[in-house]
Amino acid sequence: MIHWRPPLALVAAWLGLLALLALTVTLAYLPLGAFNLVVALGIGATKAAIVAALFMELWHRGARMLVFATAGLFWLSILLWLGLMDFMTRT
């Protein structure tokens, strides 16, 4: 009685996420200096975007839902930006 099949978009997202995980672990072992952190956070942000767009269905949502969904990121950026500005520039 199993007529249901997983949507291709979800399967592709899952495989993509696992591939990005393998990539980020591999790249972590390469000596890139300060870029190791940039690469790790960049791939992390890509994975988060895939989860938000496809698993959390934001890809299919309108502007109003996107405003609510990105409000948290907006406040987070204020927190990190103003919070770190002092420490990063203190000599």
Next chain:
Amino acid sequence: MPEGRAFAPQFASARHRDETAELGMWVFIATEILLFGGLVLGYFVYRHAYPDAFVAASKRTDILIGTANTAVLLTSSFLVACAVNALQTNARVVCVALLAGAIALGSLFIGLKAIEYANEYRERLIPGVDFAFGGSLANGVQLFFVFYFVATLLHALHMLIGIGVLGALALLLRKSSNTRRRTALHSAALYWHFVDVVWIFLFALIYLPGRSGG
């Protein structure tokens, strides 16, 4: 709510109710982002102050369990997204089975995390309980592990709540489904995916630094 009504009186339609629930979940997730954001701010402040110690401490974490747990959590998120899709296409039995799979993977994550904590206790890496790390980097390493335990324990608490919510919904959906339960599952799924996203960043901050250098 009285029987026979599909939605509460403040809503114009079931669709109106569903969209309100989804907006509400995103507002809740925004507060959660700021909860974990405060921890991440602390991480960057102390990583900036003790760069060498954070790299040295990071090397002491278990990359094998960390990577396995990330794969486990990503897969559980995939199963939950599939469960939502299955219920929308009226494949209720499949949906319950997928939820059971996601709960099993969530429990596996907690189990692996417990093994990791036990190993760290044996290696005397738990600040305030039993911490021994020699050398000049000890202070910074201790700060890293304070962040590590607070952040991963807070994340594990979210996982336990998520497992409980998914379990309750799986039990309800095993009996029958309606539009209210479908909306409830959608909200629970958003929460589960958010907890997954938090782990994606914790993994990058905790496990990955310091793997390349000698």
